[in-house]
Amino acid sequence: MRTMxxxxxxxxxxxxIVGQQKLRYEMPEGATVPDLVDDxxxxxPKLHDLDSVLVxxxxxxxxxxxxxxxxxxxxxxxxxxxx
Amino acid sequence: xxSDEKISILLTDDPLSVDTALKVTQSNRxxxxxxxxxxxRNNTQQRSVERLDFEAYHTMAVKEMEKLANQACExxxxxxxxxxxxxxxxxxxxxxVVIAVSTPHRQAAFEACKFVIDTxxxxxxxxxxxxxxxxxxxxxAHP
Numbered sequence: 001m002r003t004m005x006x007x008x009x010x011x012x013x014x015x016x017i018v019g020q021q022k023l024r025y026e027m028p029e030g031a032t033v034p035d036l037v038d039d040x041x042x043x044x045p046k047l048h049d050l051d052s053v054l055v056x057x058x059x060x061x062x063x064x065x066x067x068x069x070x071x072x073x074x075x076x077x078x079x080x081x082x083x
Numbered sequence: 084x085x086s087d088e089k090i091s092i093l094l095t096d097d098p099l100s101v102d103t104a105l106k107v108t109q110s111n112r113x114x115x116x117x118x119x120x121x122x123x124r125n126n127t128q129q130r131s132v133e134r135l136d137f138e139a140y141h142t143m144a145v146k147e148m149e150k151l152a153n154q155a156c157e158x159x160x161x162x163x164x165x166x167x168x169x170x171x172x173x174x175x176x177x178x179x180v181v182i183a184v185s186t187p188h189r190q191a192a193f194e195a196c197k198f199v200i201d202t203x204x205x206x207x208x209x210x211x212x213x214x215x216x217x218x219x220x221x222x223x224a225h226p
Contacts, residue, residue, distance in 0.1 A: 011140050012210035013224040051226045056208065059143040075140055075208070081222035082137070082144075082168060082209030083121050083180050083200060 002029040006036070006068060009075040014053070017046045033062040040076070051079045090152040091165040094145055094209075099167045104183040110162040113185035117192035119200050121180035123173045127222075133214045135173045140208040144168070147207040151199050159195040160186055166199060168209060179211075 008023040015021055025043075027036060033055045041047045054077040055062040061077070068074065091107045093099075101120055108116050123135050148166045155161055167181040182199050186192040211222045 009140065011138055011208065012212070013221040016221070050224055056140070056143055059146050061206075075143065077140070077208050078210070078221070079223040080204070080206065080208055081211045081224075082139070082207050083204040 003027065004029050004031070004068075004070045006070065006072070006074055009073070011075065011078070012081075013050065013078045014047065014076040017044050027068065031068055033057070033064065033066045033068065036068060036074070053078060089156070089161075089163055090149065091163070091167075092145055092148045092152065093165075093167040094139055094141060094148070094170055095167070096169075096171040099169055099178045099181050101178070101181055101183075104165040104167055104181045107165050108163040108183040108185040110185050112187060113162040113192075114187050115189035115192040116183060116185040117189070117196040119180070119182040119196050120178055121200070123175050123177045123179055125175045127213055130213075130215055132175070133216055134175070135179070136212040136214060136219075137168075137170050137173065137179070138210045138212070139168070139170050141170075144208050148203070151202055151207070154202075155184065155195045155199055158198070159184075159191040161191070161195055162186060164195070164199070166203070168203075168207070170209070 003026050006025045008025055010018050056075040056077050057072050152164045162185040165183040169179050182196055184192045184195045213220050
């Protein structure tokens with residue numbers, strides 16, 4: 001299966017869990033937003049403990065079955081707490 | 084900051100100015116300006132807080148703040164709206180967020196202002212870490 005290298009930005013608690021601000025992460029081509037979250041939770045089990053982990057794709061909240069591409073700017077969004 | 088603009092958005096490491104938010108939302112057609120100011124509290128759940136560290140996904144946060152302003156303009160007769168949020172390290176008493184909304188009559192200004200702060204807390208990718216004398220915690224991260 002062909003794979004792709006995703007560039008993932010990390011913030012807040014996810015940055016602490018992964019231990020870096022930017023992550024290069026290999027996924028099969030055609031992987032979707034939930035595929036990525038499931039895979040990351042296997043690699044970083046502490047992500048399971050969070051109230052929620054959303055994915056942003058190119059500065060927008062990702063849609064449920066949105067397919068990811070190498071050129072996308074991807075970010076993990078743990079529960080926000082601004083204000 | 085151009086006060087002719089209907090929408091004014093700011094995400095900055097510098098101190099926020101309530102005066103500026105008031106100035107940019109003043110309008111001859113407005114009979115009301117509602118301003119919400121969020122400040123840093125010195126305690127949470129009976130623990131004493133020393134300071135807060137804010138972190139933002141800057142580009143997306145600004146985009147989401149713009150969306151909120153546009154949604155408020157769609158739902159209420161908003162003359163002008165300002166949404167300011169602070170980033171970086173804040174001390175007790177510092178201003179973390181300022182929201183100002185001007186409308187022809189006060190009811191809409193109150194409602195729009197409440198909508199913006201309530202929704203901002205749910206959607207805008209900004210995170211705060213509370214620093215205690217004996218540790219630190221990312222707010223809302225865990226159930």
